[in-house]
Amino acid sequence: MNAKPVTLGASDKLTFLLSLVPFLMDHDRVSVTAVADHFGVTPERVRDAVNLIAMSGVPGETRQYLHGDLFDIQWDEFETNDNIVLTHLVAIDDSPRFSAREAAALIAGLQYLSALPENGDRDAIATLMAKLTRSSTGAPSQLAVSRTDADVAIAVIQAAVRAGTQVEFDYLNSRGTAQHRCVDPLRIESVDSDWYLRGWCHLREAMRTFRLDRMSNLRSTVVPADSHDDGVLLPDTLFEGSADDLTVTIELPAAALELLADYGPVPHGPAADGQLSRAEVRVSHFHGLKRLVAGLAGVVTVVDPGLARQTVADWAAAGAARYETSAAAQTEQADGAPR
Known part of the structure; x- marks a missing residue:
């Protein structure tokens, strides 16, 4: 009425x-x-x-x-x-208005945010994008944030969180071992460009962190997730150590220690040259150092143990060899081209 x-x-x-x-x-x-x-x-x-x-x-x-x-x-x-x-x-x-380029950048950011599980009010985000389009000084460029496998996984996990059900998937851990997991999803977090699911793993009967790009056959189930209101806490740090972890000594500038906060570095004091600091980090496998070193190229140096240094060195050499092979192939192609 x-x-x-x-x-x-x-x-x-x-x-x-x-x-x-x-x-x-x-x-x-x-x-x-x-x-x-x-x-x-x-x-x-x-x-x-x-x-x-x-x-x-x-x-x-x-x-x-x-x-x-x-x-x-x-x-x-x-x-x-x-x-x-x-x-x-x-x-x-x-009145001051966004330029077309500024509006396009903001709209692209809003498109990205609308895919995150914690941003459930997509209607409000869509309304804001429409207002930005209308109120800019010119028509914003037609930009779209591409949908990735991580976006699909986030959508599945978000649906499970809303429904209060478990998710199950096949998971390839850092040691290269594949196992089937059933998890009560609690939180999704990102570190740089990588996304992680944090939740209660029924196989391990403990809180665990899983990288989304190592999951396969992910699906939401109809099995209700446990409440976890009985004192089980989600750790503040993204990565939690275990008794099987390996200890590695690294060198880096003291100011860069904060960049490794999720790894829980233990400072060791200054290095021999006095300009760098040494710290210990724990990893589940020496191959896990590859991502750490690649993410801080030129900043982090693996010191100990020797097998850890050799693992990273072999990985770097293999990468350099691929570039050399590619450069040689391009040179041969250029030399054989008609002039």
């Missing part, structure tokens, strides 16, 4: 007019009836207000109201179809 339209006093009429213009700006095309329902007034009151707005403006340098100094609407739409479409704004358009 529609609410009875209210009677507007002089101050209410002014408030209505001041509220109507921003509302129309936020809607490219809106019917008189929709506006009346939104503000709780009669359609006749809306039509009178629109006619008044169309005769309002700010005088130009000549101190006269010329056509460009007044608001304008699509009169055919208004008179024939009872729709309101603003086509020209005055004064309001003088």
Whole structure:
């Protein structure tokens, strides 16, 4: 049942007019009836207000109201179809606005955020993107954040969290061992470009962290997840050590220790040259050092044990060899090309 339209006093009429213009700006095309329902007034009151707005403006340098100094609407739409479409704004358009490039960057960021599980109100994000598109100084470039395998996995896990059910998947750990896991999903976090699921692993009967790109055959089940309200806490750090972990000594600038906070580095004191610091980190396998070193190339040096150094050195040499092979192939192709 529609609410009875209210009677507007002089101050209410002014408030209505001041509220109507921003509302129309936020809607490219809106019917008189929709506006009346939104503000709780009669359609006749809306039509009178629109006619008044169309005769309002700010005088130009000549101190006269010329056509460009007044608001304008699509009169055919208004008179024939009872729709309101603003086509020209005055004064309001003088406020600072995002450039087309700035709006495109913000829209791309919002598209990315809308894929994250903690951002469930996608309608609000879509509305904000539409406002950015309309209010920029030019049409933003058509950008889209590509959907990756991680996005698909996040969507599956998010659905399981909403439903309060377990997820199951095949997981390849850092040692290269594949196992089937059933997990109560609790949180999804990212480190750089990598995404991780944190939850209660029923195989290990403990909290575990899983990299999404090592999962396969991920699916949501109908098995209810446990409540975990009995004192089981989710650790603050992303990576938790275990009794099977290996200890590695590394060298790096003291200021860079904070970059390894998730690895829980234990400072060892200054290195021999006095300019670097040594620290111990724990990894599940020496191959796990590859990502650490690659992420901080030129910053972290593996010192001990020798097998850890050799593992990283072999990996780096294999990568360099691939570049050399590729460069040699390009040179041969160039030498054999017709001149």
